[in-house]
Each structure stands twice: as structure tokens, then as C-alpha cells.
Amino acid sequence: MTKLREIAHSRTGDKGNISNISLIAYDEKHYPLLCAQITCERVKAHFEGLVEGEVVRYELPMIAALNFVMTGALGGGVTRSLALDAHGKSLSSALLDLEIDIASNGP
């Protein structure tokens, strides 16, 4: 197993109490693996306790990227959150800590 950080990069954005985390393959050959293995369910489980709402995934094959949109993720939103990182900027680094099987051809 390989950490996502080895094959992809990521940035977090915030709007109100919603966080979006992009996941962009360095090499487009890894994009199908991201689609198959980095599912909404896995991301939701990874951020359990941090994300209260649903996780929706958008696919961008033209740039070999996924975009995860997580509601209820920012303690009420950057302007009122008690959290040290009220924007949730550091969440992207947590996503890149997920593991992926790059030897596999399927899900």
C-alpha cells in the first residue's frame, strides 16, 4: 500500500460550513485508481468525528482530479468556529495520509 501523498496533491477550500478538498493525480494514469479506491464512503469514514454532514465527490477526468465536498465540516464555519484551524486548511494533508493500492487494476 502507498500513501496518497506519493501519487497526488490536494488543496482545501472553505465556504461557510462546507469544506472542499481536491485530490489531483500527479500522473493521469493513476486517475482511475483514485476513482476506484478513494470513494465518498472512505473519505467520510476517514474524517469521522470531524465531518458531520454528507460527503459528495465530483470527478474531473480532464485534469485527473476528484473534488470532495463535505458539509458540516468546519465547526459552524470559519467566522464562528472554535477550532485552531477554523478554515480547515490542514484537512488536505489528512486526506493525503489515506492509503491506496497502486498495484491493483480494479476497485
Add this chain to the structure above:
Amino acid sequence: MMRTIRIGSGAGYSGDRIEPALELAEQGDIQYLVFECLGERTVALAQQARMKNPDHGYDPLLEERIRVVLPACAARGIKIVTNMGAANPLAAARKTAEIARSLGLSQLRIAAVIGDDVLEVCREQELPILEFEGSIRQLGNRLLSANAYLGAEPIAAALGGGADIVITGRASDPALFLAPMIDAFGWAMDDWNRLGQGTLAGHLLECAGQITGGYFADPGYKDVPDLARLGFPIGEVGCDGSLVITKVAGSGGAVTARTCKKQLLYEVHDPRRYIQPDVVADFSQVSVEEIAPDRVRVSGGRGSARTGMLKVSVGYLDGYIGEGQISYAGPGATARGRLALEIVRERLQLTGVAASEWRFDLIGVNSLHGADLSARVNEPYEVRVRVAGRTENLREAIRIGNEVETLYTNGPAGGGGAFKSARDVVAVAAVLLPRELAAPSIRFVEP
């Protein structure tokens, strides 16, 4: 008509570095310089400043930024567009006129875009708040401000009317960049695909250094040269909407396919529906191509008809936050930090500090991502205790930091560097307002 324009992005947030904008003005061969300086909450804070003094309420760095770039911009005919007007664009325009006069640049024409302040009309509406149950009316006297995200149209009209500097309050960030394209190329306001591609350009440029290698580096994985001298981006836009992102030769940072892809999805939800005041942009078919060093072509932005609503950012008073911190180091640091948290937790109960929400964090261990994701790591050399709570009044908020500070003489061994704070919270929520209820207009201010 111009065939191609170059738009520089001179700031990505209100406190951004000053000198990259001067580098753009002097060496960027640009025709427009845009400063995006207005965060979600900033208008509400600026509104409070304006209530105290009717000449205040615009960006505190406006004078410094304008003074630095104005001589270079005036000498080259570079037009400036900025949302540094915050809660008081007219006062910001008058201040800018005063600066222009003092620099001997009285020929410059300065316009303010007003009409984003929709507080009065919102007070009369039963508009539902998007983030939580309730309406704007229910905020009652906690309501501070309501500002509609205006589109590119009034800004483009000001440029078309001869303005050298256009100062707005709340406007959509990409619209600050879209307006120069409409001004230069005469795009129709229902040419949805052009407006979509122009919005793409604005979205990529609006955070300045975030597309030239800022907020990107990860040593050993993604190295970026010379971040201390990071160059800010230039969008080279053709009259057909074609777009190349680049920067001043010799400046720090890098413009690559990777930096562009990363910014493309920043703060985007459904990439097929990036909702703007002027257009619903579609980024789903966007492609990115490196055509030369530090030159990336970005194409495929599209759009469809704008909606009938404008997003309105609503500022309101949301109680107080009290906080305290203290550090522990060396062997057993984590155990002493955990003991400290337990002591403070018990003290807050014993002394009856009332808060509706709490955080008990160990910075260096679990403060960013909580207990679960942090469970696997080894012991750090040092940890920092952090306790924060949301209270109804300032007095309660102050007691939280005090309870952390008293760990000095009452808590575990070796605590140091205590810090405490208590502050009122100005929070922001959003509502949607029927477009026709906002009436933007332009006011020219003569130096």
C-alpha cells in the same frame, strides 16, 4: 478594440504582500491591476468601523497599496480594479482621490461602485439563512450587515465611462477580473460561454500567489523556488476568451500545470455549476497545458444563464470566544498536557463557567484533526494545551483564559508561555436575494 489584455493580480487577501503588485505594474506589461482584498467577514467588521466613523469602513491597507502602485500605474495607463472599498467604497474613492492629488496625479478618474449594501431591503424580507435554520429577520438586533455579491456589469460600466480606478465593496471575486475583459472586448452579458471562460480566468487569478507556487510547496515532493520573492500572476486573455497564466520573468515561484489545477478547484463545489452573479460557470471540461516555462494555457471554461438571485453575505453578532493556551516540553510532556486539560475542565465546572461549546486540544497532538486521526503518531517533544469556549458574554469568556493561566502555579510541572484571549464574534452567513432588489450604481469622484 484590443485583441489581448494582460491582467495582473496584485493581492489575494487583505493582508497580502505589498511589493509583488509594484513588480507587476513596473515589469508585467499589464493593462489592468486587480486587488482582491475582501474576505467573507471583512465587510461586517468594516461596517462596524463605519458605524463608529462615517469616513471609515474601507480596507486599512488601501492607502499603502495605492500609494505604492499609483505612480507606476498612472505612467503606463494601467487601470486598477479593487474591492478595497469594503463597507464604504465612496469614502475609499475619496481617499484614493486625495492620494492621487498628493502624488500630482489629479488627472486620474476614480469611480466607486455602490449598491452592494442591501441591509435595509433585507431587514424587510423573510429570507432563509442557508447555513442554519432561521431567517434574516430572526437575527433581530444581532444583524450587522448584508452585502450582495455584485457582478462585473457596474465595474465594466465604470471602466467604459473612463475610470482609471474602480473601487467596489462586496463583489464576486472573479467579477473583478471579468469586468476588464468585458470592458476591453465588449463581450455581451448573455454570451454565457465567454463569461464562463472569463470567470475561469478570474477564479484562477483571484488568490494571487496561490497559482504561482504559493501555498503549494511540500519539500521533496513539490519544491518551489524563491518563495520569499514570489511573483504574482498575470492572466493573458484573448478577445475570444483564450487564457494563458504567467508571471513576471525572474520573479520567484512557478506557474505549472500543477499549480493551475490546484487553484482551479479551490473553493469550488460542483465544478459544473460555479454560481456567479453574471453566469453559472462550468469548469468540468477545463484542460491545462504547459506551453512554455511559467506559461500555462487554460481552456474549456463554459457557462450557462445566470440565476435570478444574488448571494448576500450577512454579518451578525454571535457571542464571544474565550481561549487560553500553555506549553509543556520534554519527557512526559504529553501526559502533563493531558493532565492540564483535565484540571481546567474540572475547574470550569467547579467555578460554573457557562459556555455552549468547548474545545480541549493538545497542539502538536490532536488540535487540527481530532483524536482519531492523531492516535497513531509518536510522542512529540513539546505540546501546547489549548482550551476554547463559546459564551454569551465577555465576562464568561475571560474566565476561560484565566483558568488556563492559573495552571502556572496550580497545574502540572513545567508549564510555560501562557496566553489568553477573549473576543466578540462577528459571524457570517448567506442568504439569496432576488436580483432586482439590489440596485448597483456608479459614482465618480474627482481628485
